[in-house]
Structures are given as structure tokens and as C-alpha cells.
Amino acid sequence: MGSLIKKLTRSQLTIPLFALFLLVVYNLIRDPEFFSIAIATNNDGNTVLTGNLISILNGASAVAILSIGMTLITSSCKGQDISVAAVAAIAGSVFVSVLRSNEITIPVLLLAFLFSCVVSVLFSLFNGVLVAIFKIQPMIATLILFSAGRSIAYWINGGATPTVSSPLITSIGGFIPGIPIPTPIIIMVVFLILITLVLRLTNLGLYTQVVGINEGTAHLNGISPVWIKLTAFIISGVCVATAGCITVCRIGLINHETLLLDAEMDVILSVAIGGNALSGGKFNIYGSVIGAYIIQALTVTLYAMKVPSAAVKAYKAIVIIVIVVFSSPVVKDFVIRMYKKLFKKQPEDEVQAKAA
């Protein structure tokens, strides 16, 4: 029992999993059928799964994908990229403009995605060069694209909100005929598996943490901090393009002003809720992904509770403050001390008695 508690207090996944658990329990008490999954036929004639659980998994996929890249940047650069949502708007705009200038077929779709990936990686590398080579604080460096990104997207779109419609687009943002699970969820899972493979099969994960913990040591051991940081930004660039394209496909429309609006804050929050130190170093990708699902579960819960529009952000803030405070080291230490006082008094007394 004691070792289990010790293990739990040490694992950074404890708090996010516990928060997720509380949200689930709360919803089940509020409405026992909250997480029930139903089978429906959509307007394209496909059999699909629906329900709040699907909504949460589906709705969180873009932020979850973004949080993977953000975790790597946070770990290696000791700071956050606040331009991800704005760059996603650029990537989405590129995606749409390629699609609109061609007839939409599978090769064109892949080409458009590839193109938007290249563009978003280039923009992300711009951030990366400022951070890794010019040693500018990440938040300051990425502030440039945070403010300029959506204007660049505007310029690509020619000021309008262009639409794209095709069954192929619907099958990426919605459902592939014959598969009842929303495609964004599948993309998210595939993405997570790929990243896991990369981190397991290469030393990237280890090197990233080393650079984040002590750059000097990393350098002395032959790891180039510059390249590790740039790699993090490149991976984040791919994440950003994927998230942007998924979001465009959901609606079939690019609105540079509102695409993934305020998502950068949700992404950073996911990383923090996931138990990752925003000051860099050790990281856990899965923590960040769980963080993204917690935020989405919270949003869906608030919608289901019919919280008034003006109050939604305040409710969200309260829950997040609680989660973040509970995962702070101060509170963790307090909990451990309380536990020791309550359950380990006896052995200590025995020890003292023996000594006497």
C-alpha cells in the first residue's frame, strides 16, 4: 500500500488521471447516460457512433496533436510556442488554397497536406532559429508569429473565408464511409503511435530532456542543443499542419480569424495539466494528451450543464486553478507529509520505543 502511494505521488500522470476520473464520476452522477454511445446514420448514409464520449475524443484531437509538439518544445527550450494556433491558420489557408486551385482527388489532398506541412514547418523553423540560434526567449520569439500569423493567413485567403466541399474533405473531418469512428480520432491515435515509435526507437526523447535539464552537459556529451531544439520545432510544425488541416476539414471552411481561436492557451494548459514542468526538462507526452482530453471533457460538461455563455470561461478557470494548485509541488509535499503523519506514526513510535 505504502509503495503504491509513493509510486502514485511520484508519477506525473497521477493528478491528470485523477482529474479526468473526477470529471467522469461527476458527469455520471449528474447524468448516468452522459457517456453512453449511440449508433446513428448520418446524412451521407454512413453508420456512425455518436455520444458525448465521442464528442470529447473528437473535439480534443486538434489540441491533443498540438500538445505533442508543444511538449517537446517546452522540454528542450524551457519555454512555450504561443504561435501554434496562428501558424495553424496559415497551414489551413495553404491547404485550402491548394485544394481550391485543383479538382479535389486523393493525390491532390495529399499534396495539399504536404504543402501545408512544408509551409508550417518553415514558419515553425523561423521560431526555432530565433530560439535555438539567437537564444531569444521562446515566448518573445513566437510572439512575432502570434501577432502576424493570422494576417499572413488573411493574405493567403485574399481576405475572404473560402470554403471547400468534397466527400473527401468530409471523410477527413467527419467519417470515412464504413468506419464508424470519427476520422480525427483515428488521425490522433496514428499520430500518437508514430511519435511513440520515434521516441522509443531513437534517443530523441532522452536527448530532448537532457538539453532541457542542462544544456552545457548535453553539449559536453556531444549532443547539439541547437539541433535538438530545431527538431522539436520541426515536429511541432508537422503537428500544427495536421491540426490546422483537420480543423479545416471539419467545417469545410477556413476562417483565419477564428481557426483554433485561443487554442495556444489550451495547448499550453494541456502540457501543464499533464504534469510537465513549463520550465523544461523531463516530459511525458501522454500527460499532455490526457490534459487535452481533460480540457475538452470540461468544455463538453459545461455545455451539457447549460452554463450561461458569459460564465463559461470563469467556470473553466476555476476548475483549472484547482487542478494546477493540486499538482503543485507544495501541495504534493503536504499530502505526502499528511499521509506519513496519519499512517506511519505507529512504526515510528515503535522505533523510538526500541531505541529507548
Add this chain to the structure above:
Amino acid sequence: MKATKILALILATVLALGLAACGSAQSSKDKDGVIKVGIVNNPPSESGYRAANVADFEKVFSEANGYKVSTFYSLKNDEQLNAAQQFITDGVDYLLISAAATDGWTNVLENAKKAGIKVFLFDRMMNVDESLFEAAVISNMEAQGKMAVQWLLDQKLPEYNVVHIQGAMGSDAQIGRTKPLDEQFANGTMKCVVQQTATWDEATAKQIVESVINSGEKFNVIYAENDGMAKGAVAALDEAGITHGKNGDVVVIGFDFNKWALREVLAGNWNLDVQCSPFQAQKIHEMIQSLESGGKLSDKIVINEERYFDCNNITQADIDTYGIGD
């Protein structure tokens, strides 16, 4: 020492001459009958609406129509104020302003009045005394909301269970388009199933509608406060297999008259779209011409005429004429 003094003298003379040259150039243009107009607006990058608005002013206030136009774009009030002051110093005949914020304009408009410059406000009102401007051509967001609600009532549906998706809370468009519907909720003619803000975001609108569908509550109207959010809402309906639009189970209403949105109405996927007209230039042009020919303006506040199209009365020609964007 002597050399610098001479140099300074020469410079001063050149400057003075230059100024005089400028002055004479200005007065000569006035005699040509060209009307000098300074336009202070928000940048076209703000939205599709603004892009159409800017293009409209560029079209109407052209050299061919006898105008010499200087334009300044900014989303920031203080920059707009500086630019307006600069236009006053430059000596324009008319100043046309779409203010970024409603406050802080009194001083500048008083300066304009002292200089004999006539001021028109367009698109957005400001908190100033009515005597400081000739006329304001604005959209009435509440009238747009009323138009939609009245149309909805005219459909004589057996019951009204409305999912109301709001824009960013506190914005002009949100307040205006929410009020008429709130009145219906208050007097019981319509039932509010959900009222939630999607902050103009399409994907958020989709999630809100998803959550309503998941809750199993009945609804037969979606009132989205702009086109994008209506599109997001319809995406959620499509995924859940709920029919919408003409002959569908759910009535879909959007605002803003984007061309793609009007095409949805024409195709019968949506029921109604209400205009938010970015075209104020023609009206101001007419008023300026009337002032120039010695006429007087009757109204201080001119409400820009707006219309709606539903899936039964829209034509392709309407889309080409009134739609914005592409």
C-alpha cells in the same frame, strides 16, 4: 562657423520655399472642383465584411467620381485619432470615419468642425454629440435580428425549440442579434433549448450543437449569429443524420450574406440568411453630392437598408449582387 550659418540660411530658405510650393499646389487643386476626402477605416484584414467594405469605398470614392482620397487603416483607436487629426491638418473637405472604438473622438471632431471639415460616420457609431457630424450611415444589428425573428414567426411552425449560438459576447453584432430572440424567449413564443457563445468560431459552434444532440433534447431551429457558426452547426447535424433546410427537420438561420452561405440557402440546405451590409459608400456619396449642390441632409442617423433571402425567394443573381467574399 560662418559656413554652417550660411548653410542653415540656405536650408531655411529652401524649406520655406518648399512649404510655399506645397501651399500653392493645394489651393490650385481645390479650384479644380475635386472633392478631397479623408477616410479612416479598419484594415481590410479584419474580416471578409471589412474587405468588402473597403472595396466598396475604393469603388465609389474614385477619381472618376471627382474625389481625391487619402485613406488610413488601423484597428487601434489612438492611431485612427492621429490619422484623422492629420487629415484635418492636410485640409480635406470631408472626413469619413469608421471608428475602432466608440470613445475619445470628441476633441478631433471639434477640431474638424473648427476647420470647416464635414464629418460622416459609417458602419460604427461613436459616443459624440450629434452636432459634430453631418450624418452616420450604420447597420442596425438589432433590426437584423428582428428581421430573422419575424421571418421565423411567419413560418408558423407548430413549436419553436431554438438552439441559439451567439457570437463573441459583448460585440455589437452579438448584442443586437441576441436581443430580439431573447424577447421571444421571455414572452414564451419560443423555447430556448440552449443559448451558448461560440465566439464566432465554426468548430465551437459544431461542438455546442453536438452536445445538444447528445443530450437528446428536441430542437427544430438553429439561430446562429453568423454564417460560419451556422456552417459549423450544420456539420454537426449532418454527422448525426438530422435533416435541415428546406423540407428538413431543423430550420437553419445565418447572418452576414457571405456568397458561400447564400449558395447554401439557394441549395435549400439552410432556410434563411440575413444581410449585414458593408455597402455604405453610395449613400455617403449621394449625401456629399447633395451638400455640394447646396442641399441639406434630413437625418443624422441613416440606417443602411438591409435585406434577407430565404430558400424560397433567393436567385443566383441575388448572390452575385449582394453576396460578399466568394
